[in-house]
Amino acid sequence: MHKWLETHLNQLNVVNQMDFEKGFTRLGYSTEEMQAHEEFKKIAQDLNLNVTRDAAGNLWAVWEVEKQAPLIAIGSHLDTVHSGGGFDGAAGVLTGLAAIKHLKDSGFSPKKNLAVVCFASEESARFGISTIGSKAVSGLLDKTSLEQITDANGISIREAVESFDLSWENIEQAERDHNFLESFIELHIEQGTRIEDQAKDIGVVRGIACPIRLKVTASGMANHTGTTPMNRRADAFAAIAPLIRYVEEQAHIINEEQKVPLVATVSTIHLSPNALTIIPEEVELGIDIRSVDDRLKNKMAAKIQQFCEETEKDRPGVSIQLDKLVDNASVFLDDEVQRKLTAASRQLGMEHLLLDSGAGHDVMNMTHKWPSGLLFIPCEKGISHHPKEFASTDDLWKGTQVLAQYLKNEAGGLS
Numbered sequence: 001m002h003k004w005l006e007t008h009l010n011q012l013n014v015v016n017q018m019d020f021e022k023g024f025t026r027l028g029y030s031t032e033e034m035q036a037h038e039e040f041k042k043i044a045q046d047l048n049l050n051v052t053r054d055a056a057g058n059l060w061a062v063w064e065v066e067k068q069a070p071l072i073a074i075g076s077h078l079d080t081v082h083s084g085g086g087f088d089g090a091a092g093v094l095t096g097l098a099a100i101k102h103l104k105d106s107g108f109s110p111k112k113n114l115a116v117v118c119f120a121s122e123e124s125a126r127f128g129i130s131t132i133g134s135k136a137v138s139g140l141l142d143k144t145s146l147e148q149i150t151d152a153n154g155i156s157i158r159e160a161v162e163s164f165d166l167s168w169e170n171i172e173q174a175e176r177d178h179n180f181l182e183s184f185i186e187l188h189i190e191q192g193t194r195i196e197d198q199a200k201d202i203g204v205v206r207g208i209a210c211p212i213r214l215k216v217t218a219s220g221m222a223n224h225t226g227t228t229p230m231n232r233r234a235d236a237f238a239a240i241a242p243l244i245r246y247v248e249e250q251a252h253i254i255n256e257e258q259k260v261p262l263v264a265t266v267s268t269i270h271l272s273p274n275a276l277t278i279i280p281e282e283v284e285l286g287i288d289i290r291s292v293d294d295r296l297k298n299k300m301a302a303k304i305q306q307f308c309e310e311t312e313k314d315r316p317g318v319s320i321q322l323d324k325l326v327d328n329a330s331v332f333l334d335d336e337v338q339r340k341l342t343a344a345s346r347q348l349g350m351e352h353l354l355l356d357s358g359a360g361h362d363v364m365n366m367t368h369k370w371p372s373g374l375l376f377i378p379c380e381k382g383i384s385h386h387p388k389e390f391a392s393t394d395d396l397w398k399g400t401q402v403l404a405q406y407l408k409n410e411a412g413g414l415s
């Protein structure tokens with residue numbers, strides 16, 4: 001199977017070899033994503049799967065044994081960020097197809113229908129909105145709030161979707177009801193080093209840390225840097241700059257006190273007028289806070305708010321506003337599915353690590369409606385969203401085997 005995995009990894013990435021300095025750019029609802037979807041279709045059809053495309057552009061490759069039988073789906077996405085790697089998403093789609101091939105080669109005859117799904121536009125790289133395809137399937141797509149959004153070239157989501165030969169008006173028809181799936185499993189690269197650090201074979205994910213995102217705006221007054229004395233200034237930047245260190249320090253303190261990790265990052269800054277001879281008038285900081293423990297995220301946000309209030313008191317002439325841009329509750333995956341994935345790994349003699357995910361994936365939408373699970377395979381040095389992203393064929397094969405074992409256990413073959 002190693003050779004099959006390598007050849008078809010290339011095929012899903014629409015290349016002959018994986019080593020590219022510039023990486024892969026397959027944005028959501030782009031020609032490049034469509035080409036990768038075409039290759040998915042070819043591979044699935046070679047495996048005698050019946051491929052259909054839903055109203056959001058997701059591809060479903062189904063091994064149907066009986067119309068009325070329950071359906072179990074596995075899969076991920078094929079779009080990437082700008083200059084990303086060829087494994088984020090692709091690893092899950094590839095191992096999903098490989099698991100089906102492995103079952104077919106071994107003569108397995110399922111009692112339930114099995115599907116590999118390839119979700120459209122998972123990354124937020126193009127429109128700032130992630131997991132559009134799986135949101136549509138789970139009924140979580142807020143169509144009206146997306147309508148005004150455009151990409152860097154001014155192309156709206158509606159235009160992008162429609163150039164993909166779909167109808168924006170009908171996109172909600174991709175939604176499926178509760179009876180549609182019995183369970184859903186996604187496999188993804190870890191995008192971290194915990195599995196490797198602990199010398200385990202595979203990761204079984206418990207929860208997905210979703211973010212609180214804050215915008216802090218400090219407003220002072222612009223003036224000449226040469227002629228304004230130090231005691232007559234309202235420098236917005238000098239006032240708010242200590243917050244950057246404060247966020248880092250407080251995140252460390254919370255991690256020392258608590259078992260569940262939290263990460264907090266001041267990750268964007270806009271400074272105006274941003275000129276060497278003018279005292280900064282306005283500074284906007286973007287802060288991303290994540291943990292699977294929502295209490296800790298709120299604790300961090302409250303600390304930041306207090307810091308801003310105190311800074312405002314200490315700095316006459318500077319006002320500080322705090323806006324909460326995003327507050328998404330963290331997601332816990334199905335306990336029963338976790339146990340089943342763990343059992344499948346053990347059956348194969350693999351050692352698993354239970355861990356949480358710091359990044360969002362399609363499965364976080366699917367779990368709102370269907371019992372869902374997430375498997376991680378290691379990726380070299382934890383590097384992801386980068387041309388150097390790499391997962392070994394050995395690890396892809398381990399992931400394939402766990403997926404196949406799960407399907408075998410669930411779809412109860414020859415009894």
Ligand SMILES: [Zn+2]
Binds near residue numbers: 089361
């Ligand atoms: Zn991904």
